[in-house]
Amino acid sequence: MAAVKETIEDVKKLEADKYKYGFTTDVDTEVAPKGLNEGIVRYISAKKDEPEWMLEWRLDALKRFQEMAEPKWAKVDYPPIDFQDISYFAAPKAGAKYESIDDVPEEILKDFEKLGIPLKEQEVLLGVKGAAASAAEARETPKVAVDAVFDSVSVVTTFKEELAKAGVIFCSISEAMRDYPELVKQYLGSVVPTTDNYYATLNSAVFSDGSFVYVPPGVRCPMELSTYFRMNAEGTGQFERTLIIADKGAYVSYLEGCTAPMRDENQLHAAVVELIALDDAEIKYSTVQNWWPGDENGKGGVYNFVTKRGDCRGKNSKISWTQVETGSAITWKYPSCVLRGENSRGEFYSIAVTNGRQQADTGTKMIHLGKGSTSRIISKGISAGRSDQTYRGLVSVHAKAEGARNFTQCDSLLIGDQCGAHTVPYVECKTPKAVLEHEATTTKLSEDQLFYARQRGLDEEAATALLVNGFVREVLQELPMEFAVEAQQLLKVSLEGSVG
Amino acid sequence: MGVITHTPAEQTLIDLLDGAEDWRAAAREAVVKFGLPTKRAEAWKWSDLRRATQGIEAAGVAGYRLDGSAIGPQITLGAGEEMMLDLTATAGVGIAALEIHVPAGQTARLIERHDLAAGAFVTARLEITLGEAATLERVVISEIDADAVGALRTRVVVAKHAKYRQSAVSFGSKLSRHETHVSHAGEGAEVDLGAVYLLAEGRHADFTSTVTHTGAGGVTRQLVKGAVAAHAQGVFQGKFKVEQAAQQTDAKMTHRALMLSDKAEIDAKPELEIYADDVQCAHGNALGAIDETALFYMRQRGLSEAKARAMLIESFLTEPLMLIESETLRERVTGLLRVRLGEMA
Numbered sequence: 088m089a090a091v092k093e094t095i096e097d098v099k100k101l102e103a104d105k106y107k108y109g110f111t112t113d114v115d116t117e118v119a120p121k122g123l124n125e126g127i128v129r130y131i132s133a134k135k136d137e138p139e140w141m142l143e144w145r146l147d148a149l150k151r152f153q154e155m156a157e158p159k160w161a162k163v164d165y166p167p168i169d170f171q172d173i174s175y176f177a178a179p180k181a182g183a184k185y186e187s188i189d190d191v192p193e194e195i196l197k198d199f200e201k202l203g204i205p206l207k208e209q210e211v212l213l214g215v216k217g218a219a220a221s222a223a224e225a226r227e228t229p230k231v232a233v234d235a236v237f238d239s240v241s242v243v244t245t246f247k248e249e250l251a252k253a254g255v256i257f258c259s260i261s262e263a264m265r266d267y268p269e270l271v272k273q274y275l276g277s278v279v280p281t282t283d284n285y286y287a288t289l290n291s292a293v294f295s296d297g298s299f300v301y302v303p304p305g306v307r308c309p310m311e312l313s314t315y316f317r318m319n320a321e322g323t324g325q326f327e328r329t330l331i332i333a334d335k336g337a338y339v340s341y342l343e344g345c346t347a348p349m350r351d352e353n354q355l356h357a358a359v360v361e362l363i364a365l366d367d368a369e370i371k372y373s374t375v376q377n378w379w380p381g382d383e384n385g386k387g388g389v390y391n392f393v394t395k396r397g398d399c400r401g402k403n404s405k406i407s408w409t410q411v412e413t414g415s416a417i418t419w420k421y422p423s424c425v426l427r428g429e430n431s432r433g434e435f436y437s438i439a440v441t442n443g444r445q446q447a448d449t450g451t452k453m454i455h456l457g458k459g460s461t462s463r464i465i466s467k468g469i470s471a472g473r474s475d476q477t478y479r480g481l482v483s484v485h486a487k488a489e490g491a492r493n494f495t496q497c498d499s500l501l502i503g504d505q506c507g508a509h510t511v512p513y514v515e516c517k518t519p520k521a522v523l524e525h526e527a528t529t530t531k532l533s534e535d536q537l538f539y540a541r542q543r544g545l546d547e548e549a550a551t552a553l554l555v556n557g558f559v560r561e562v563l564q565e566l567p568m569e570f571a572v573e574a575q576q577l578l579k580v581s582l583e584g585s586v587g
Numbered sequence: 588m589g590v591i592t593h594t595p596a597e598q599t600l601i602d603l604l605d606g607a608e609d610w611r612a613a614a615r616e617a618v619v620k621f622g623l624p625t626k627r628a629e630a631w632k633w634s635d636l637r638r639a640t641q642g643i644e645a646a647g648v649a650g651y652r653l654d655g656s657a658i659g660p661q662i663t664l665g666a667g668e669e670m671m672l673d674l675t676a677t678a679g680v681g682i683a684a685l686e687i688h689v690p691a692g693q694t695a696r697l698i699e700r701h702d703l704a705a706g707a708f709v710t711a712r713l714e715i716t717l718g719e720a721a722t723l724e725r726v727v728i729s730e731i732d733a734d735a736v737g738a739l740r741t742r743v744v745v746a747k748h749a750k751y752r753q754s755a756v757s758f759g760s761k762l763s764r765h766e767t768h769v770s771h772a773g774e775g776a777e778v779d780l781g782a783v784y785l786l787a788e789g790r791h792a793d794f795t796s797t798v799t800h801t802g803a804g805g806v807t808r809q810l811v812k813g814a815v816a817a818h819a820q821g822v823f824q825g826k827f828k829v830e831q832a833a834q835q836t837d838a839k840m841t842h843r844a845l846m847l848s849d850k851a852e853i854d855a856k857p858e859l860e861i862y863a864d865d866v867q868c869a870h871g872n873a874l875g876a877i878d879e880t881a882l883f884y885m886r887q888r889g890l891s892e893a894k895a896r897a898m899l900i901e902s903f904l905t906e907p908l909m910l911i912e913s914e915t916l917r918e919r920v921t922g923l924l925r926v927r928l929g930e931m932a
Contacts, residue, residue: 347818452732501863502865504834504863504864504865510857514874516852517852518849519848519875521874522874526870527869528867529869531864
């Protein structure tokens with residue numbers, strides 16, 4: 088088959104330069120010595136000027152981590168990680184905190200500028216890159232507040248004052264520990280306990296920075312919040328921790344993006360994200376994950392081992408995860424919802440694209456505990472090149488969750504015959520008063536549809552992009568408008584050279 | 588992992604396998620090292636064999652019988668024969684094993700019945716090989732004592748152009764694990780796997796299967812349906828693996844189950860592992876309760892609730908049994924379901 092041969096050749100051509108975020112920024116960086124031990128944990132805690140209880144919390148996690156074994160159940164294959172060969176803290180030298188945007192080193196601002204992330208508020212007002220702010224649309228350009236995390240520290244958070252007017256707290260988690268210790272104490276680790284799993288425990292011991300959001304009762308957050316994670320320094324890992332609390336009746340939409348320079352080594356990213364939605368609250372969490380995936384031979388790339396979990400604690404609360412996963416050499420990630428509240432709702436929309444030698448084992452967990460809780464899972468996986476991708480999900484309905492409903496659909500698309508696509512959905516149901524449905528398909532791009540699109544004058548690559556976009560449309564629709572365009576572009580880039 | 592302390596059942600199993608060769612030696616080794624599988628083992632997460640065999644100590648007698656007579660470790664079927672295969676066991680730990688071969692181009696039918704006594708723990712191993720263009724229909728009826736434990740594993744090798752059709756019905760027990768592992772050569776070969784479980788209070792049944800497609804153009808259809816009463820647990824774990832050479836595989840897996848009561852439990856894991864791009868693979872899984880509208884409608888027509896319920900469950904469950912070629916046999920199996928449903932009402 089000619090098309091297959093072409094695919095193989097195209098995949099071979101897949102060059103690293105497709106990844107446009109692969110540059111490094113020369114910044115005077117302070118890097119902690121490599122190794123994982125009590126000293127390093129104390130060092131990180133001291134660097135961040137943390138209260139004593141936080142240090143205890145970390146040390147306890149470290150102790151537990153040292154007794155745990157690495158999980159092996161995921162369908163990913165990588166050489167053992169030497170946890171002593173990683174530096175657990177890296178920060179631009181000028182200091183871990185900047186009082187205002189004017190103090191942030193020019194190199195870092197330029198770095199984010201290159202990434203298309205505006206950090207100066209006046210620029211933000213001009214619109215986010217990728218936003219369809221055409222003149223025809225007379226609507227106001229949406230504002231997006233950004234928390235920028237550079238290696239281990241949050242360098243700047245924009246629109247803080249404006250958010251404060253609405254009562255919304257949006258800051259780095261280190262600041263939150265200092266300024267709102269009660270909130271942090273109450274909620275940190277309440278969704279993902281310290282010893283939840285291997286990587287979450289590691290994160291609990293060494294996490295550096297991340298974002299903290301608190302939306303007070305009845306407040307609809309006036310703008311999109313976002314965090315941009317950038318891994319820059321060599322030989323380091325990034326271990327951020329995000330905590331978002333939507334109090335009764337509150338609403339917040341949050342987006343995270345991530346990139347890293349191209350390096351031959353594998354960098355570890357082990358984050359923990361905790362979401363808490365109280366009565367009638369809603370959190371919408373969107374991710375565009377584009378860590379460096381490694382080159383076509385599988386050299387380098389980020390190991391993305393992330394624990395993300397939302398707790399629908401209150402009645403009628405809702406948590407929605409949307410993810411576009413195109414980066415990372417290895418992804419191990421299951422954004423989940425604990426549907427504790429009565430009539431609470433969990434949603435998971437995912438597009439995962441793997442190409443080259445990427446491996447992704449990703450999916451979600453919906454734990455139905457509350458009466459009338461509902462969930463919806465839409466997962467679209469696209470495998471190309473020599474990559475391997477697994478959807479792994481759990482829908483669990485407890486005996487008390489009468490009236491629970493779940494709908495799951497996971498579709499996989501294979502492009503080329505050297506890749507793999509797998510589906511592993513777990514279902515556990517303990518009440519007859521629940522309705523659970525699951526559908527999954529695995530196919531390749533339809534020759535008929537491709538032919539049809541080409542008849543209409545599209546070249547093969549454009550036709551493929553069109554069909555792929557159709558395949559993932561249900562998920563793209565869930566992204567905030569401003570980012571849907573960007574995600575669409577990202578899909579195109581990720582699949583470039585894999586036409587089959 | 589430290590050295591484990593063996594349960595009496597494990598110790599008896601180890602003694603029974605002592606000095607054995609071939610697969611028995613490997614099995615013994617595994618039990619010595621890890622014991623019987625517990626829910627901590629991923630593949631046994633909903634069927635804790637070690638726990639279920641607590642209290643079973645002495646050795647028992649288990650074995651396969653063909654048309655009522657004892658048989659050797661291997662048999663060959665063909666020429667359109669219909670054979671009755673019985674797996675029987677007395678209380679205690681027993682091991683049974685049999686190899687069945689259907690030569691190229693031959694056709695056969697196997698009706699397999701399981702009769703395990705209370706307090707029996709049987710680990711059985713059936714190896715079936717189908718030659719090129721051979722056809723085998725296997726109908727399994729598992730009516731074992733509520734207090735028996737069965738870990739029954741069947742491996743089937745299906746050659747090119749061969750047809751393997753399996754229909755199984757299980758009424759469960761303390762723990763009933765029915766494993767079917769098919770190696771599917773494709774090239775016109777077809778595999779049908781149908782299964783039904785109907786579990787009265789407190790029973791457990793587990794249908795676990797893998798179908799590995801190794802050659803191009805294979806067809807696989809799997810339909811598993813179940814109904815589960817209070818404190819009973821139905822488990823379905825299905826896996827389709829499509830190797831890179833198995834292009835144009837057409838495989839469909841469906842599991843549907845009814846929960847008849849509060850405190851019923853159903854666990855399912857329908858899995859796809861695919862390395863070929865030009866394939867059609869799908870799986871569906873749906874769980875729920877009896878449709879109250881249908882029930883209401885039938886009661887309006889004058890049926891008692893119990894009768895209406897039984898009819899709805901029966902019509903739901905019999906779909907996989909349509910696979911059974913012989914009408915008399917199909918009727919017999921459906922009749923068994925009806926009797927059980929009557930008892931459960």
